[in-house]
Amino acid sequence: MKGDLKHFGPTRLLNLVSLAKKTGTLSISRRGRGEKADLSFQDGKLVFISMNDADGSLVSVLQKVGKINKKQGDSLAAHAKKHGDKQLGLLLIQKGYVSRSDIVKAIKRHALSSINEFAKWQDGSFSFDQGVLPGEDRILVPLDLENIIIQIVRMQKRDEQLLETIPSLDVGLRYTDRSKSQKPDLKLSKEEWSVLRLVKRDNTLRMIAKSLEMDEMQIRRVVDSLREAGLVELISMNTPASRKLTAEEASSKRTLVKRLIETIQGL
Amino acid sequence: MQPQTVKMVITGPYSAGKTSFVQTISEIDVVSTERKITTEAERIKDQTTVAMDFGRITVDRDLVLYLFGTPGQRRFDFMWQILAQGMLGFVVLVDSARPETFREATKILEQFRAYADTPYVVAANKQDLPDAWQLDDLRIALRLDENVKLLPCVSTQKESVKNVLLELLYAILEEMDMQQQE
Incomplete structure (x- = not known):
């Protein structure tokens, strides 16, 4: 599945993946702007998203929500590179730095803010690689797309009204x-x-x-x-x-x- | 010699009663540009103004007042600025019984204020309808300042229309007084 967001917009694309319960990774590239995103789905649910600099790694999402600071992030990144996000997550929970719920919340927050950003993209070539998922070491948190799509459409309608006002x-x-x-x-x-x-x-x-x-x-x-x-x-x-x-x-x-x-x- | 002409603009959302306002007070049959409504969603009435309504009040041989009613639908808003040029003042007509149009009325008011810094009044039309909002509530809904004149109106009644136009003229005099004091 390949195309351009100009002809098949983000919400329609997400809707299609959700309804068809697809598993795989949707890659979008906006060459002119130097932007890119990878959205991974499992049975139509969003499980992982990396977008531009926000690569969706555990260290980056925990840093984004303020659970760890930059210095801690830098030293943990080396550990994650070697052992993967899952191992790092277990380690942080065991040491009592974060709870399992903190990790899930941080990942969900990252996914929601990234997908809201993606929904604004009006151009960019996309391709869907069936069955391709992020590496085993990544933490996948499934998110239902239906509510997200409704929310995005609502926001888009509000934005349209704002443009009119x-x-x-x-x-x-x-x-x-x-x-x-x-x-x-x-x-x-x-x-x-x-x-x-x-x-x-x-x-x-x-x-x-x-x-x-x-x-x-x-x-x-x-x-x-x-x-x-x-x-x-x-x-x-x-x-x-x-x-x-x-x-x-x-x-x-x-x-x-x-x-x-x-x-x-x-x- | 041609008489001096001045103009006032009657604006407001779709179906606020602008055409009947001009018709009620004009000494001539209003030159109207009403056309049948083609969009089902807008079928609150059968016809709508597409360019302008034009009415006239002759003061004497030397002076004539023209009344221009604007088209209410957004797709004809390119006419608004043309009609607003050189106006003495303007009336924003609002259907008091249709709160769904209040937001649009506020936008139109802002738009006309942007066209020209001239006095204006807001007329709460259809005050004779049972569902008509009270003026105090309307003032809040339309976000009107205390110093903006908000007047009750029934655009099919001559005395009511006269009152709105007179209040606009008084507002023009008041503004002139204020400017002279500055």
């Missing part, structure tokens, strides 16, 4: 009048506070995202939640500011508006 990042933000009377104990996430701090007349969403190292959808999500809370509103950077009228123009406009008022009152 905030089509361009070349717009600015301003505080609403209501935000000025908000209670000071407002509970916002770290990202939301960071964005709020950068609300200034000349800052576009694109500039804020760049400054906070957020991707285009992340900034949209944060801004949308701030808008939903009534704290900020979007402003066009091209909105022509109303020109202050001269005294003569103002007087003429005032007369005109009053004539309109009289006419409508008399209708």
Whole structure:
């Protein structure tokens, strides 16, 4: 099974593997971007995923969730290379550094975040190698794909709505009048506070995202939640500011508006 | 000599009552560009505006007010900016009994505010319907600031439409007063 994500997207591909209860490894390569991923399945369940630098090894996933630090990770990696992840896992459990549940949770977390990332890929050549699985030494944790796919589709729908709500990042933000009377104990996430701090007349969403190292959808999500809370509103950077009228123009406009008022009152 | 013309724009989501708003107050038969609805999902009514509704109120030989109703469906939104150019102010009409359109109304309001920094009012239409939301609730749902005028409206009743237009004109005067004080 070979193809390109441009024609057969990630969710459809995952759905196919799940429904057909396939066993094997799906390899995806995005040559132009230098990205790659290997997703292994057993009877349609995701059992292992390595993606770019996140190779799915025990050391990397434990490090990612903060169970071990970089220094510990470096020394354990040598052990894992020699004896494999399964042996290393047993050793860590025996020594009381982590529990079995910690390991499973860390692997699942890595798999979920990687697959969510993979779901965003809109191009890349793929091939499915039937029956090929990671080496014996790897720890395989089976994950049902159905719920993951539903979650991904839900996220994609939300993203589509976000794109409709905030089509361009070349717009600015301003505080609403209501935000000025908000209670000071407002509970916002770290990202939301960071964005709020950068609300200034000349800052576009694109500039804020760049400054906070957020991707285009992340900034949209944060801004949308701030808008939903009534704290900020979007402003066009091209909105022509109303020109202050001269005294003569103002007087003429005032007369005109009053004539309109009289006419409508008399209708 | 040609009379001076000014325009106001009546906007809002699909089926908010923009065409009937313009029809109710216009002294001429409204020049409407309604077409039969082709999409089943949008079949709340039989016809929809595809370009604009055009109404007129003559003040005297020297001054004429034009009322432009925008098309409500998103696929005709390229017309919005054209209609917004040079407007004196705008009315955002919302169907008070269809909460599913409130989000769209907020988006349209933001969009029009981006086109021009002119005064506006929000009219809560169809207040005569039993399911109509109360103004206080609508203000929260539409995320309107306290200083934005939110007015009850029944777009088929002349007095109601007059009130909305008058409030917009008062808002224009108030804004001018504020600008003069700055």
